[in-house]
Amino acid sequence: MLKGADDVVMEQEDSASQHGEITSWDINDIKLPQDVRQIDWFQEWPDSYIKRIYSSEDKNAQKHHSSWAMRNTNNHNSRILKKSCLGVVVCGNDCSTLDGRKIYLRPAICDKARQKQQREPCVVLACATNSAPLRLITRLFLTYHNLFQKSKGAHDHPRPETKIEAEARRSVQKAQTAFSPSYPRLKRIQETEVTFITGAMPTQKALPLLPSKPDAYMLPANFRGYLSKSSREPMLDSCCGRPPYPGAAGEDGGSGEASTWSRSPHVLPMTKSSHHPFRPSAGPLGDESCEETPPLAHSSSGLPLPPYPAPQGSPCPRASGAPHHRPFWAPARGSGGEGGEGGCCMGLSHCNDDTAFNLYPLW
DNA sequence: CGCTGCGGGTTTT
DNA sequence: AAAACCCGCAGCG
Numbered sequence: 351m352l353k354g355a356d357d358v359v360m361e362q363e364d365s366a367s368q369h370g371e372i373t374s375w376d377i378n379d380i381k382l383p384q385d386v387r388q389i390d391w392f393q394e395w396p397d398s399y400i401k402r403i404y405s406s407e408d409k410n411a412q413k414h415h416s417s418w419a420m421r422n423t424n425n426h427n428s429r430i431l432k433k434s435c436l437g438v439v440v441c442g443n444d445c446s447t448l449d450g451r452k453i454y455l456r457p458a459i460c461d462k463a464r465q466k467q468q469r470e471p472c473v474v475l476a477c478a479t480n481s482a483p484l485r486l487i488t489r490l491f492l493t494y495h496n497l498f499q500k501s502k503g504a505h506d507h508p509r510p511e512t513k514i515e516a517e518a519r520r521s522v523q524k525a526q527t528a529f530s531p532s533y534p535r536l537k538r539i540q541e542t543e544v545t546f547i548t549g550a551m552p553t554q555k556a557l558p559l560l561p562s563k564p565d566a567y568m569l570p571a572n573f574r575g576y577l578s579k580s581s582r583e584p585m586l587d588s589c590c591g592r593p594p595y596p597g598a599a600g601e602d603g604g605s606g607e608a609s610t611w612s613r614s615p616h617v618l619p620m621t622k623s624s625h626h627p628f629r630p631s632a633g634p635l636g637d638e639s640c641e642e643t644p645p646l647a648h649s650s651s652g653l654p655l656p657p658y659p660a661p662q663g664s665p666c667p668r669a670s671g672a673p674h675h676r677p678f679w680a681p682a683r684g685s686g687g688e689g690g691e692g693g694c695c696m697g698l699s700h701c702n703d704d705t706a707f708n709l710y711p712l713w
Numbered sequence: 714c715g716c717t718g719c720g721g722g723t724t725t726t
Numbered sequence: 727a728a729a730a731c732c733c734g735c736a737g738c739g
């Protein structure tokens with residue numbers, strides 16, 4: 351059944367090898383390579399079939415973080431930690447914001463919390479829906495053996511919020527509830543929406559509610575059909591597995607199965623985490639190789655991104671978390687920090703896209 | 714309160 | 727038999 355996909359992933363593995371990565375090991379190996387020369391940047395959005403080796407300095411790798419909502423899946427092997435993706439939470443009403451974008455919330459990891467989450471109203475203004483059915487898609491598995499990581503399968507759903515974004519949204523919701531218990535519910539929802547959509551973080555609460563990068567959980571209307579028509583059976587073959595435009599078809603090759611959702615550098619959220627947590631403190635490759643960021647020629651297609659060679663082998667931090675990707679209009683946080691790096695992401699394509707996304711009113 | 718890792722038990726392949 | 731899933735527990739922030 352999955353043989354086709356297996357073939358694909360094998361090709362992707364080959365592709366990874368071409369990048370010089372060590373692929374001679376398997377996560378199930380009792381003895382994993384000791385003399386690791388190639389250390390990978392932490393993959394915040396692991397997708398498709400990828401094997402990576404992280405630095406022992408990499409705290410995200412140590413903690414087995416992922417921006418996908420992953421839950422543990424017991425494989426009865428204490429040496430190996432296996433996780434499966436929980437998918438993404440979408441509005442049960444299939445609602446959209448005024449500009450047609452969808453919201454993609456992060457599923458709670460805890461079962462109880464997730465059930466509770468699904469009883470909560472949609473965060474989108476004026477959406478009276480009380481159900482936000484969870485799309486549970488577990489085709490991707492992450493396997494960790496210490497700092498060795500292997501992902502298998504492909505996400506066939508959009509990226510949800512990052513953990514930090516979800517936490518921020520929750521805290522904002524909570525705060526608003528606490529502040530005004532008698533506040534009309536809808537009103538609260540509206541404000542929550544505003545806050546969460548603008549990406550306000552706990553640490554940024556003092557900042558004005560500037561629009562941010564909701565891209566991670568808000569995708570263009572083009573993706574509507576995907577969710578509304580095939581919310582149960584995503585059409586991998588006809589949709590995600592194919593580049594949306596001819597130009598990208600050539601590079602497709604074996605990576606076709608890989609989800610395009612996660613291939614989108616600019617579908618990445620602008621989060622606090624994006625600024626450091628998912629960025630190795632010191633990478634073996636430095637800041638080079640960011641040229642791997644695709645020359646986004648997506649504007650016409652409307653799709654947020656073109657598929658591009660899988661992230662594996664791409665140590666570009668931006669490719670995995672849009673790190674210092676501050677909106678062009680956003681004030682620099684603090685006086686120093688990553689300010690100096692912000693400029694490197696001011697590529698036109700990114701800016702154009704971000705501009706389009708960020709300036710869209712959502713309510 | 715929710716995330717994370719662990720592990721026993723069960724179901725599916 | 728192996729893989730995947732379900733569930734509860736404990737530690738932690």
